[in-house]
Amino acid sequence: AQKVTQAQTEISVVEKEDVTLDCVYETRDTTYYLFWYKQPPSGELVFLIRRNSFDEQNEISGRYSWNFQKSTSSFNFTITASQVVDSAVYFCALSEISGYSTLTFGKGTMLLVSP
Amino acid sequence: NAGVMQNPRHLVRRRGQEARLRCSPMKGHSHVYWYRQLPEEGLKFMVYLQKENIIDESGMPKERFSAEFPKEGPSILRIQQVVRGDSAAYFCASSPLRTSGRDNKRTGELFFGEGSRLTVL
Numbered sequence: 001a002q003k004v005t006q007a008q009t010e011i012s013v014v015e016k017e018d019v020t021l022d023c024v025y026e027t028r029d030t031t032y033y034l035f036w037y038k039q040p041p042s043g044e045l046v047f048l049i050r051r052n053s054f055d056e057q058n059e060i061s062g063r064y065s066w067n068f069q070k071s072t073s074s075f076n077f078t079i080t081a082s083q084v085v086d087s088a089v090y091f092c093a094l095s096e097i098s099g100y101s102t103l104t105f106g107k108g109t110m111l112l113v114s115p
Numbered sequence: 116n117a118g119v120m121q122n123p124r125h126l127v128r129r130r131g132q133e134a135r136l137r138c139s140p141m142k143g144h145s146h147v148y149w150y151r152q153l154p155e156e157g158l159k160f161m162v163y164l165q166k167e168n169i170i171d172e173s174g175m176p177k178e179r180f181s182a183e184f185p186k187e188g189p190s191i192l193r194i195q196q197v198v199r200g201d202s203a204a205y206f207c208a209s210s211p212l213r214t215s216g217r218d219n220k221r222t223g224e225l226f227f228g229e230g231s232r233l234t235v236l
Binding site: 004006037043044045047050091093102103104105106107108 | 148150155156157158159160163171204206224225226227228229230232
């Protein structure tokens with residue numbers, strides 16, 4: 001069974017603050033994929049990143065960075081110098097590599113960035 | 116290159132009516148997934164289809180829900196005799212299937228549509 005836990009239901013920050021969204025997962029598979037998606041108020045799902053379980057190198061993309069720690073089964077997401085446009089619900093997801101890509105999502109973390 | 120297209124974006128039904136949600140996958144994709152997002156919840160997998168085949172429907176409620184992906188035309192998620200608890204956002208995703216070079220297992224990226232929001236009065 002796979003499970004994704006996003007313990008933070010809602011986070012409020014002021015613009016320009018750094019913020020980290022936590023994600024902890026459970027899986028019995030030795031190889032898997034981890035994802036982050038953004039869901040802005042308009043409702044669509046925006047793909048942010050996919051990470052292979054065999055690649056523990058951290059990744060940075062502009063103001064976004066991801067910290068993958070296989071030892072603690074965590075895949076945390078940090079936004080540096082947050083902006084109002086970052087306000088959204090962020091979902092962490094897990095996909096076991098079993099021939100097709102069924103995703104298990106966490107319940108999401110709502111990020112509110114105020115001016 | 117059009118993305119995954121879902122329609123309608125918003126649908127309102129009264130209890131007992133039928134709801135039909137359509138999904139056209141990205142060009143070249145032959146795999147379609149349906150997910151449901153209940154209020155305040157993450158997305159939950161419902162069903163995975165390939166053309167004319169249901170591959171995995173382990174997430175589908177046993178009654179009133181059905182899905183198809185015909186040889187021609189979009190995939191359709193059909194909810195009969197809707198109840199208030201069916202109110203949710205329904206997301207469709209499509210995927211090509213390609214081989215992963217690292218571990219020789221097949222995997223595909225999912226591309227999501229913008230969702231169809233069903234409201235049952």
